[in-house]
Amino acid sequence: MHCREFRTALSARLDGEEPPPGLSGPVLDAHLLGCVECRGWGERARRLKLLTAGLG
Numbered sequence: 001m002h003c004r005e006f007r008t009a010l011s012a013r014l015d016g017e018e019p020p021p022g023l024s025g026p027v028l029d030a031h032l033l034g035c036v037e038c039r040g041w042g043e044r045a046r047r048l049k050l051l052t053a054g055l056g
């Protein structure tokens with residue numbers, strides 16, 4: 001499985017959406033534990049979301 005797929009799942013979780021099939025929370029968390037790049041990506045996505053949350 002590619003990082004891109006995990007990032008799709010991570011983005012869905014940040015948005016409060018259903019995760020893609022086969023990429024539920026524990027699966028995603030296991031990847032994040034081992035993949036520093038996806039952890040960093042998730043942090044940026046989360047911060048961006050916080051920044052834009054009040055603008056809608």
Ligand SMILES: [Zn+2]
Binds near residue numbers: 031
């Ligand atoms: Zn990754």
